[in-house]
Amino acid sequence: MKRSERLVGMTHFFLENPKQLFSLPFFVEQYDAAKSSISEDMDIIDGMFKNIGIGELVTVAGAAGGVQYIPSLSKNQADHFMTDLIEHLEDPSRILPGGYVYMSDILGEPKYIREIGKIFASAFQSVNADYVVTVATKGIPLAYAVAQVLDIPVVIIRRDPKVTEGSTVSINYVSGSSRKIQTMVLAKRSIKEGSNVIIVDDFMKAGGTIHGMISLMHEFNANVQGIGVLAEAEDEEEDRKVEQYTSLLKFIEVNEDKHAIRVKRGNYF
Amino acid sequence: MKRSERLVGMTHFFLENPKQLFSLPFFVEQYDAAKSSISEDMDIIDGMFKNIGIGELVTVAGAAGGVQYIPSLSKNQADHFMTDLIEHLEDPSRILPGGYVYMSDILGEPKYIREIGKIFASAFQSVNADYVVTVATKGIPLAYAVAQVLDIPVVIIRRDPKVTEGSTVSINYVSGSSRKIQTMVLAKRSIKEGSNVIIVDDFMKAGGTIHGMISLMHEFNANVQGIGVLAEAEDEEEDRKVEQYTSLLKFIEVNEDKHAIRVKRGNYF
Structure with missing residues (x-):
């Protein structure tokens, strides 16, 4: 196989398998090429990935070493995207x-969702998470987009138990804005004890739902290592039940009478 | 820029933008290369995409023409994946x-979800759909995976109205297996009149839920062009409310007492 073909194949392979470690001999066998050729291919791919701002190939030395694709969205690209989104x-x-x-x-546009997922994944790159946790319904696509880049599974908390979940753990919590008692349910077998998790949701007002998710994670002895919300509401800081979180957007004015809506970048930027 | 770098960049670009048409001059400008060089690059990418079974680059002639990446998963790859899944x-x-x-x-594993999405997208490749429609909760990741490949938005039907949806259309339907009356709700502005849609869900037993989704689509004057379910239940054909659908899996035995479960490929294979 020619270098040109190999580059197409390897580029696809790395993009499809983010964060996974592959040994050099694996590619040598796969493409029937010399180790030195594969090494050069990787340098080219790494250089171009950096050039277009989608991450890099990282080499891990040692017997159990190899190469892995670490995706990240450059701040520049993220910024460009946010302008469009706002x-x-x-x-x-x-x-x-x-x-x-x-x-x-x-939230229904795969294009937007994927970019948002990449930004959150870059934000949580250094966290060694085992799961992305979200609550039905709107956070689900975001959670998958993040999980895809980080190569970890998604766990969905439900509002109601379902027979196809098996035995579950449930908690009651107070919704911050409506002050109503609500329920969250999660299948017992969905998270291993002592896991590290990232919580992702679409919107945070007073933070009651996120706070409920944190409480539910305690029931599983899981450690919440990061919290990401796409958008946060204006001026809720005082009553907010969650202090540490990453937001991409912040509504600063939503005025029904004036027919005005103003949005700025969240605390990530 | 060297051909080798261009190939990495263009491979990434096509994979990120499936089904979209790009003119040759667009790439000529983007990579500052001659038309003939870009043409050759495309031949190499097309050949390799076919070789690894992920689709092809299709050239559309004429003034409004260009090149687009049409993803598809070869039957061979799909079959390999199904063996593992079963x-x-x-x-x-x-x-x-x-x-x-x-x-x-x-359903929480992005790897599985993406592959399932690719298989459905291949199955519905010839359908000119405007939306992928699903119902909360478990069908959502599948719907996104399909929508990502087909480059169309996802529309999520809810079980309960929510204030963040605006005005909604709701229907009542009879759940096939439990015979209970249930409700489905969809935001009025989520689907344009006369649209073509594909319905995707995780599981079908008697088909009551899918049937409800079809009814709701009628309220939007939308045309259901395809129905995809990941798994269908055993021996429900007689009472089934939905006749035309594509399934990837079929449960043929789920025996609690004998502790036995048998699954085979669905009607797509």
Whole structure:
């Protein structure tokens, strides 16, 4: 096989298998090429990945070593994307009765979701997480996008028990904004004891739901290593039940009467 | 830029932008290379994509023409994946009280989800769909995986109305297996009138839920062009409310007493 073909094949392979370690002999066998050729291929791929800002190939030395693709979205690319997203969000027709904002179309766009996933994955790159945890419904696509890049599974907390989950652990919590008692349910076998988790959700107002997820994680003796929310509401800092979190967006004004909506970058930027 | 670097960049670009048409001059400008060089690059990428069974680059002639990456998973690769998935599923510890099967771990694995998404996307490649429609909760990751390959948005039907959805359309339907009356809700602005949709869900027993989704799509004057379910239950054909569908898996035996579970390939294979 020619170098040109190998480069196409290897680029695809690394993109499909982020964060996994592969030995040099694996590629030597796969492509029937000399070790030195494969090494050169990797240098080219690494250089180009850095050039277009999608991460890098990292070499791990030693007998159990090899090469792995560590994806990351450059701050520059992330910033470019956020400008586009904010413009899209600041459309007054998104304002719903009660000052809520319609975001389901954005959460339904795989393109947006993937980019958001990459940004969160870059933010949580240094965390050694075993699972991405979210709660039904809107956080699910975000959680998968993050999990795909970090190469770990997703765990979905439900609002109601379901027969296809087996035995479950449930907690009650107080929703921060509505002050109502709500329930969260998670299958017992979904998380191993002592795991490290990242919590991801689409929106945080007073933080009651996130706080509930943290409590549920305690029931599993899981360690919450990071919390990511796509958007946080304006001026809720005082009553907020969650202090440490990463947000990509912050609503600073949602005014039904004036038909105005203003969004800025969240605390990640 | 050297050909080798260009090949890495273009491979990444096509993989990230499936089904979108790009003109030759776009790449000529992007990579500052001659038209003939870009053409040769594309031949190399197309050849290698076919070789590793992930689809092909298709050239569209004419003034509005260009090149697009049409992803598809070869039957051979799909078959290989199904063998692995079935082995994973036939673990008796998955059997839950009532003869249900625990599948949440599989639905939480981005690796599995992506492959399943590619198989469905290949199955619905010829359908010109505008949306992938699913119902909360377990179908959501599958729907995104399909939508990502087909480059169309996902629309999520909910079980309960939510204030962040704006005005909604709701229907009642009879769940096939439990015979209970249930509700489905969808935001009015989520689907344009006259759209073509593909319905995706994780599991079908009597088909009541899928049937409900079809009814709800009628309310939006949307045309259901395809129905995909990951797994269908054993021996429900007689009472089934849905006749045309694509399944990847079929449970043929789930026996709580004997502690036995048998799965075979669905009607797609």
